[in-house]
Amino acid sequence: MTPSERLNQLPDGVFQELAIAAHERRKKGLDVIDLSVGSPDLPPPPHAVETLIRAAQDPGDYRYAITALPEFHEAVARFYERYDVTLAPEREVLQLAGSQDGLSHLALTFLNPGDLALIPDPGYPIYDAGVRLAGARVEPIPVDAETLQPRFDAIPPEVWRQAKLMILNFPSNPTAAIATRDTLERAVALAKQHDLLLVHDFAYSELVFDGVQPISILSIPGAKEVAIEFNSLSKTYNLAGARIAYAVGRPDALAALRKLKSHIDFGVFLPVQRAAIAALTTPWDGYERQRAVYAERRDALCAALAEAGWPVRKPAATMFLWAQTPGGQPSYPFALALLKETGVAVTPGIAFGPRGEGHVRMAFVHDIPVLMEAARRIGAWLRQQNG
Ligand SMILES: Cc1ncc(COP(=O)(O)O)c(C=O)c1O
Incomplete structure (x- = not known):
C-alpha cells in the first residue's frame, strides 16, 4: 500500500515525535508538564453542560x-x-x-x-x-x-x-x-x-x-x-x-x-x-473570569521565566507565550532536549513555518503552581547548560 502523493506532501508530525519522547518519560515513571497543546483546562459554562446532559438523555437526539x-x-x-x-x-x-x-x-x-x-x-x-x-x-x-x-x-x-x-x-x-x-x-x-x-x-x-x-x-x-x-x-x-x-x-x-x-x-x-x-x-460571567485567570497565569509564567534567565514577551491575547529560544537555538532540538531533561513539553516554532524557527510556543493551560514548577525546572536546566 502506498499513501497518496497528496498525503506525502504533509510533514510527519513534529507533535508525534514529541509525543513519543513524552511517552518514554512516562514509561520510566517520570512526569510531563505539557505546555505543548492549546487545549483549555477551564470548565465549560454549567448551563451548557446541563443542556448537553438533558439532550443526551433524549433518544430522539x-x-x-x-x-x-x-x-x-x-x-x-x-x-x-x-x-x-x-x-x-x-x-x-x-x-x-x-x-x-x-x-x-x-x-x-x-x-x-x-x-x-x-x-x-x-x-x-x-x-x-x-x-x-x-x-x-x-x-x-x-x-x-x-x-x-x-x-x-x-x-x-x-x-x-x-x-x-x-x-x-x-x-x-x-x-x-x-x-x-x-x-x-x-x-x-x-x-x-x-x-x-x-x-x-x-x-x-x-x-x-x-x-x-x-x-x-x-x-x-x-x-x-x-x-x-x-x-x-x-x-x-x-x-x-x-x-x-x-x-x-x-x-x-x-x-x-x-x-x-x-x-x-x-x-x-x-x-x-x-x-x-x-x-x-445565556448571560455568563465566565468571559471576564477566564480572561483574568489566563492573564494571571501569563503574568506569573513570564515573571518566573524572566527570573529563570529567560525573558519572554508578554502576550496581549490567547493562551500562548511565543518565546525566542535562549541564544536563538534551533527550536526542535531545543524542545526535544527540554522535554527529555526536564519533562516540560513545549512546541517547537518550526512547526508553524520557517519563520517560526528560533522560537517555542508554551500554552498556559495549567494552574499557576504547575506553571511555576515548569519554570523552576527550565531555570535549573538553563543554568546547568550555561555551566
Ligand atoms: C488558530 C486556531 N484556529 C483553529 C483552531 C481549531 O479550533 P477548533 O477546536 O474550533 O477546531 C485552533 C486550535 O487550537 C487554533 O489555534
Missing part, C-alpha cells in the same frame, strides 16, 4: 443532525453583536464540527491544483496543510518579528495577481499578537483590489487581556463582500472536545463550503448543538 438547528444560526448572530457585526442567520452563518473542519476543507472548496494561497508565516499548521491537500501552492505572508503584523508589502505584485485566497489569524496562534485595525483594513482593501477571498481565523476572539477590544474582520466596512471569519466554541467556552464552531460572512463563500461539507459529514451531534446554543445565548 441520536439521529443524524444533517444540518444545523436554525436556533444555532440565530444564537451566533446574536453573539456577534458584541463585535459590532450584524449577521443574517440563514445566509451568513455556517455551522462547523470545529473550525479545524472548516479550515481543512477551505482550500478544497476554493482552490484548484496549482492555485495560490497566502498564509501567515509563522501560522497555525492547518492553513498550510489544507492548501497542500488541495494540490494548491502556498505563499507565505511574512510576519514582522517586532510588530507581529503581516508584512503585506513584502509580497511581490505577481504573487498578489495569482493569489485566490488569503488567510489571517488574530489573535494569533502561535505569536499571540492581536490585529491592529490598520492591518485588517489593509487586508480588506487588498482582497478587493486583487479579487481574492479573505479568511480570518478568530478562534481566540474572547481571550484578550488588559482591556483590549478584539476586532472581527467583518466589522471593517466592506469586509462582507470579500471575507469569511471562522470562530469556535472551543476556547471561548472550553468546549474543545465537543467539536462545534462556525464560519460567518460572505454568503456565496459559505454556501460553497456548505456544499462540500454536505458530501463529507452528517452534521454535529444534536446535544452538542443544543449545548452550544445555551452557551452562546
Whole structure:
C-alpha cells in the first residue's frame, strides 16, 4: 500500500515525535508538564453542560443532525453583536464540527491544483496543510518579528495577481499578537483590489487581556463582500472536545463550503448543538473570569521565566507565550532536549513555518503552581547548560 502523493506532501508530525519522547518519560515513571497543546483546562459554562446532559438523555437526539438547528444560526448572530457585526442567520452563518473542519476543507472548496494561497508565516499548521491537500501552492505572508503584523508589502505584485485566497489569524496562534485595525483594513482593501477571498481565523476572539477590544474582520466596512471569519466554541467556552464552531460572512463563500461539507459529514451531534446554543445565548460571567485567570497565569509564567534567565514577551491575547529560544537555538532540538531533561513539553516554532524557527510556543493551560514548577525546572536546566 502506498499513501497518496497528496498525503506525502504533509510533514510527519513534529507533535508525534514529541509525543513519543513524552511517552518514554512516562514509561520510566517520570512526569510531563505539557505546555505543548492549546487545549483549555477551564470548565465549560454549567448551563451548557446541563443542556448537553438533558439532550443526551433524549433518544430522539441520536439521529443524524444533517444540518444545523436554525436556533444555532440565530444564537451566533446574536453573539456577534458584541463585535459590532450584524449577521443574517440563514445566509451568513455556517455551522462547523470545529473550525479545524472548516479550515481543512477551505482550500478544497476554493482552490484548484496549482492555485495560490497566502498564509501567515509563522501560522497555525492547518492553513498550510489544507492548501497542500488541495494540490494548491502556498505563499507565505511574512510576519514582522517586532510588530507581529503581516508584512503585506513584502509580497511581490505577481504573487498578489495569482493569489485566490488569503488567510489571517488574530489573535494569533502561535505569536499571540492581536490585529491592529490598520492591518485588517489593509487586508480588506487588498482582497478587493486583487479579487481574492479573505479568511480570518478568530478562534481566540474572547481571550484578550488588559482591556483590549478584539476586532472581527467583518466589522471593517466592506469586509462582507470579500471575507469569511471562522470562530469556535472551543476556547471561548472550553468546549474543545465537543467539536462545534462556525464560519460567518460572505454568503456565496459559505454556501460553497456548505456544499462540500454536505458530501463529507452528517452534521454535529444534536446535544452538542443544543449545548452550544445555551452557551452562546445565556448571560455568563465566565468571559471576564477566564480572561483574568489566563492573564494571571501569563503574568506569573513570564515573571518566573524572566527570573529563570529567560525573558519572554508578554502576550496581549490567547493562551500562548511565543518565546525566542535562549541564544536563538534551533527550536526542535531545543524542545526535544527540554522535554527529555526536564519533562516540560513545549512546541517547537518550526512547526508553524520557517519563520517560526528560533522560537517555542508554551500554552498556559495549567494552574499557576504547575506553571511555576515548569519554570523552576527550565531555570535549573538553563543554568546547568550555561555551566
Ligand atoms: C488558530 C486556531 N484556529 C483553529 C483552531 C481549531 O479550533 P477548533 O477546536 O474550533 O477546531 C485552533 C486550535 O487550537 C487554533 O489555534
